[in-house]
Amino acid sequence: MNSHALGFVAVVLVTVATLAIGTxxxxxxxxxxxxxxxxxxxxxxxxxxxxxxxxxxxxSFLGIAGLVLSFGxxxxxxxxxxxxxxxxxxxxxxxxxxxxxxxxxPDFAEARLDSRTVRTLASVMVVAIGWLYVMPQLQGAGxxxxxxxxxPEWAGGLVVAVVVLLNVLSGGMRSITFVQAFQYWLKLTALxxxxxxxxxxxxxxxxxxxxxxxxxxxxQSGTSWADPIAFVGDHPLYSTYSLMVATFLGTMxxxxxxxxxxxxxxxxxARQTTVAVLALLGLFYVLPPVYAALGRLYxxxxxxxxxxxxxxxxxxxxxxxxxxxxxxxxxxxxGAFAAFLATSSGLTIAVAGVITQDVMSKRVEGVTAFRLSxVVAVVVxxxLALVARDVAVATVVGLAFAMxxxxxxxxxxxxxxxxxxxxxxxxxxxxxxxxxxxxxVVDNLMVDRTSGWFAALVDQPAAWAVPLSFxxxxxxxxxxxxxxxxxxxxxxxxxxxxxxxELDRG
Amino acid sequence: xxxxxxxxxxxxxxxTERPRLRPRATAASEIDAQSEVGAIYVGTLLRAQLxxxxxxxxxxxxxxxLLPLVFTLVPWLTTQHVLGMPVxxxxxxxxxxxxxxLLAWRYVRRAERNERAFARVVERS
Numbered sequence: 001m002n003s004h005a006l007g008f009v010a011v012v013l014v015t016v017a018t019l020a021i022g023t024x025x026x027x028x029x030x031x032x033x034x035x036x037x038x039x040x041x042x043x044x045x046x047x048x049x050x051x052x053x054x055x056x057x058x059x060s061f062l063g064i065a066g067l068v069l070s071f072g073x074x075x076x077x078x079x080x081x082x083x084x085x086x087x088x089x090x091x092x093x094x095x096x097x098x099x100x101x102x103x104x105x106p107d108f109a110e111a112r113l114d115s116r117t118v119r120t121l122a123s124v125m126v127v128a129i130g131w132l133y134v135m136p137q138l139q140g141a142g143x144x145x146x147x148x149x150x151x152p153e154w155a156g157g158l159v160v161a162v163v164v165l166l167n168v169l170s171g172g173m174r175s176i177t178f179v180q181a182f183q184y185w186l187k188l189t190a191l192x193x194x195x196x197x198x199x200x201x202x203x204x205x206x207x208x209x210x211x212x213x214x215x216x217x218x219x220q221s222g223t224s225w226a227d228p229i230a231f232v233g234d235h236p237l238y239s240t241y242s243l244m245v246a247t248f249l250g251t252m253x254x255x256x257x258x259x260x261x262x263x264x265x266x267x268x269x270a271r272q273t274t275v276a277v278l279a280l281l282g283l284f285y286v287l288p289p290v291y292a293a294l295g296r297l298y299x300x301x302x303x304x305x306x307x308x309x310x311x312x313x314x315x316x317x318x319x320x321x322x323x324x325x326x327x328x329x330x331x332x333x334x335g336a337f338a339a340f341l342a343t344s345s346g347l348t349i350a351v352a353g354v355i356t357q358d359v360m361s362k363r364v365e366g367v368t369a370f371r372l373s374x375v376v377a378v379v380v381x382x383x384l385a386l387v388a389r390d391v392a393v394a395t396v397v398g399l400a401f402a403m404x405x406x407x408x409x410x411x412x413x414x415x416x417x418x419x420x421x422x423x424x425x426x427x428x429x430x431x432x433x434x435x436x437x438x439x440x441v442v443d444n445l446m447v448d449r450t451s452g453w454f455a456a457l458v459d460q461p462a463a464w465a466v467p468l469s470f471x472x473x474x475x476x477x478x479x480x481x482x483x484x485x486x487x488x489x490x491x492x493x494x495x496x497x498x499x500x501x502e503l504d505r506g
Numbered sequence: 507x508x509x510x511x512x513x514x515x516x517x518x519x520x521x522t523e524r525p526r527l528r529p530r531a532t533a534a535s536e537i538d539a540q541s542e543v544g545a546i547y548v549g550t551l552l553r554a555q556l557x558x559x560x561x562x563x564x565x566x567x568x569x570x571x572l573l574p575l576v577f578t579l580v581p582w583l584t585t586q587h588v589l590g591m592p593v594x595x596x597x598x599x600x601x602x603x604x605x606x607x608l609l610a611w612r613y614v615r616r617a618e619r620n621e622r623a624f625a626r627v628v629e630r631s
Contacts, residue, residue: 073598076598083606084602084606095617209590210591211590211595212590226592227577228577228594228598229574229578237574278610279607286599289599492548492552496555497548500625502534503628
């Protein structure tokens with residue numbers, strides 16, 4: 001009961017702090033541009049904290065430790081891939097995307113290809129990927145809130161949805177920037193401080209290795225648990241590389257990641273921001289594996305159960321107990337809640353931005369249109385989360401990455417580096433990539449395949465879907481060279497030349 | 507016969523002065539006019555940046571990209587323990603992030619150098 005009360009206090013404190021910082025940011029938000037992209041004046045250090053705060057979702061804060069605990073070291077490829085995705089984004093996309101001067105991914109598609117049709121399809125993809133990503137966040141919030149406070153599951157999702165909405169409605173992107181920067185440091189502290197205590201306890205207990213060959217948990221020896229290529233299925237090497245493709249290339253296509261790059265003052269700042277993001281993510285991601293290793297020693301009963309995701313929240317109570325353990329659990333709960341809020345807010349902004357520009361702004365003026373869109377952007381995934389109770393969080397997040405890698409990655413990379421891309425090519429590639437990854441996921445959810453090549457291919461579709469999507473874009477563009485926009489050369493000048501040089505950028 | 511020739515008078519049309527007043531073509535004006543010369547300036551920058559991106563991705567492939575293959579081919583990395591955990595586990599859990607930050611830092615330095623070189627050429631001419 002005592003621990004429930006503390007958990008409740010932690011959730012309330014994070015909520016109040018989030019709203020307070022958001023309101024403080026409101027003083028600066030006056031124009032529509034403030035709402036969307038903070039008028040493009042966020043410094044690299046602050047922006048990097050905000051991007052990292054937004055990026056580290058429930059899947060990072062709770063999910064990785066749970067996955068590594070249950071399935072072993074091969075799950076460590078997830079955080080590595082999620083970080084490496086930013087390096088790929090940095091070298092291929094960051095500065096040119098900022099220089100393109102567009103607000104959102106559909107804006108980029110339209111500006112580059114001069115086509116309303118490509119724009120519409122891109123908008124549909126942004127909303128689909130965004131909702132797929134918000135839904136598990138709301139579900140995860142329900143599970144975490146139930147563990148921490150004993151409230152029913154729908155309550156957690158509702159609390160997150162309401163707080164996100166209040167925040168977005170009041171301040172838009174500018175206040176979100178401050179909120180998310182705060183939430184990165186909160187998440188890092190919330191994971192780091194309890195871990196220090198837990199490691200001291202572990203050393204006091206004799207410091208047994210979680211990879212001890214004689215330590216069997218859930219029928220798995222320590223040796224097999226700590227083997228980083230022991231993927232489930234018959235083709236571990238294929239699965240590992242396909243996961244790499246999805247995470248390395250998918251990051252650049254996630255709508256909430258891309259929209260943040262527009263808030264940088266210029267292309268150079270966009271690059272510096274990305275380097276800082278890589279450092280901040282690396283700092284964070286070394287922590288969850290240690291929780292997983294400790295969980296194998298102190299919480300072996302969670303292995304392979306749905307409770308594995310809660311291992312991070314469980315360990316203080318089991319290893320320390322009493323008031324100290326309860327306080328550390330409350331801190332971890334606060335961090336987990338910050339994770340739900342940050343990612344959901346960022347995605348809501350991105351989805352609402354697209355809905356505003358493509359649906360609302362024809363009917364309602366500026367800021368009101370954005371507020372209406374934000375309501376739609378939150379309510380739909382909340383309803384989805386209520387209906388879809390049994391979809392695994394990791395599966396849905398994995399789908400979002402594979403889908404982004406097979407659709408927006410080819411569009412961005414070819415659009416930025418290849419003059420020959422045409423609207424017909426982009427359209428065909430987006431459709432092929434979206435259909436292939438969408439189909440693979442539907443098959444994943446409907447049919448339970450466990451062995452054979454087909455299972456491996458469907459389970460990790462990125463390795464074949466992404467090349468096919470790229471190939472479709474290139475081939476169809478080659479077949480329709482007359483459709484290349486006339487302004488392509490000037491657009492290339494805008495994308496690749498430093499802003500300090502005075503040139504006609506169209 | 508030996509009469510002094512008349513003093514030479516320079517006769518010019520007022521129109522011929524006009525071309526002399528036109529500013530010399532600069533790299534920036536070539537790029538703005540989308541001339542062939544301008545395309546060469548931009549193309550050079552674009553290719554330099556693309557080469558740099560490719561080399562960075564190649565490094566990513568040769569370091570982190572090769573890890574699954576290395577772990578498969580060298581089982582010693584997984585049987586050998588350091589501080590209680592296999593070497594391969596430690597590499598994956600902690601070792602990848604410094605490599606990523608280093609590659610990013612190297613990329614940014616070189617990308618900015620390419621852009622400075624482009625700016626020098628365009629602004630000097």
